[in-house]
Structure formats: structure tokens, C-alpha cells
Amino acid sequence: MPTRPGIIIPAVLFASWADKGRALVVMGGLCLKKSPRVKTTLAPPGRRNVAGMTTESAIKGFIFTDEKDASRYTLMHDGQLVSVLDYRDDGRTISLTRAFTIPTFRGRGYAAKVVERAVADLETRGDRHVIPVCWYVADWFDAHPEHASLLRTR
Structure with a gap:
């Protein structure tokens, strides 16, 4: 991106695509020139936006998150x-x-918790069948x- 002398472009580091989306929303308020790549407002209903990319729920000290834009469920x-x-x-x-x-958290059943919450989320949505590619999930x-009714049949 070409810049004029004296213009400072802030560098934003992010750990995941979800953080990237949040950074773009924050950066949108800092940009003088509007760009289609920088999100400054919420998208109309039915279109993707940062607000709809991540959902989370908290249960007993755990935060379960579905980071849709990163295609992953996380457990914190x-x-x-x-x-x-x-x-x-x-x-x-x-x-x-x-x-x-x-590795430092292995042996405490966290993988089972994240799979259990993901399966519960998919059952609640009811619009997808599951293919267990990972041996642990299988x-x-x-x-x-x-x-088993959630699994895809051939």
C-alpha cells in the first residue's frame, strides 16, 4: 500500500483469523480513506460479519467458542x-x-469436553451431519x- 511521507501505518499482529476480523473492525475507525476490505459497520442481516463469526458460552469456568472464520471450536x-x-x-x-x-494440559479430559460441547452445538443446530475424520472423535x-444419529451414513 503506497503511503505519503509522514503517514504512520500501525502494524497489528493477530493469533487467529478471528483476531484478524476484530482488528479490521478496530482499524476501520482509524482509517481516513474507506476501503471495502476494512469493516466499519455491521453487515446487513444474512451476511457474514465479525459479530457472527464467533460464538461462545461459559460453563463451570470453561469458555467454549465456535470460531467459524477459523473453522475450529476452542476450549479455554x-x-x-x-x-x-x-x-x-x-x-x-x-x-x-x-x-x-x-501438551501441558493433557490427561485432564479437555479434548473430551471440547468434542462433547461441539456435538451438543451441532445437535442443537440440527442442520449438519458429522464425519469423524480424527481418530479421537471417532x-x-x-x-x-x-x-450416533448425528453421524453421516453412506
Whole structure:
């Protein structure tokens, strides 16, 4: 982006695509020249915007987040990221591709919690079938046959 001498362009670092979206909204108020890439207002209903990209809920000290723009569910405890469940959504099915727990938090059942909350979220929505690509997610579904109706059948 060409600039004139004396113009300072702030550098914004972000850890995930969700943070990038939030940074663009904040930066939008700082930009004098409006750009279609910088979001300064909420999108009309039915279109994506930062407000609709991340949903979260708190239960017993845990914060469960669906970061739609990063295609992942996250589980945080005491402000620290403890577990992540990556997914790919094609509009009809959702493939749960990888469950990962930060090594220092392993052995405490956090991966099971994030999978359980993700499955509960998908059951509540009721518009997707699940393909368990990750071995851990497949084992979780084997241990919880009451959720088998959510799995995609061939």
C-alpha cells in the first residue's frame, strides 16, 4: 500500500483469523480513506460479519467458542487455551478433522469436553451431519452411541 511521507501505518499482529476480523473492525475507525476490505459497520442481516463469526458460552469456568472464520471450536480455562477441535464445513456435513490439547494440559479430559460441547452445538443446530475424520472423535462417538444419529451414513 503506497503511503505519503509522514503517514504512520500501525502494524497489528493477530493469533487467529478471528483476531484478524476484530482488528479490521478496530482499524476501520482509524482509517481516513474507506476501503471495502476494512469493516466499519455491521453487515446487513444474512451476511457474514465479525459479530457472527464467533460464538461462545461459559460453563463451570470453561469458555467454549465456535470460531467459524477459523473453522475450529476452542476450549479455554482461566483465560488459557487448553483444547482445539478443527473442522471443515461444506454446508451439509461437518468433518471433525483434529482434536488437539495443549501438551501441558493433557490427561485432564479437555479434548473430551471440547468434542462433547461441539456435538451438543451441532445437535442443537440440527442442520449438519458429522464425519469423524480424527481418530479421537471417532473413538468418542464409539463411546457415546446415543449421538450416533448425528453421524453421516453412506
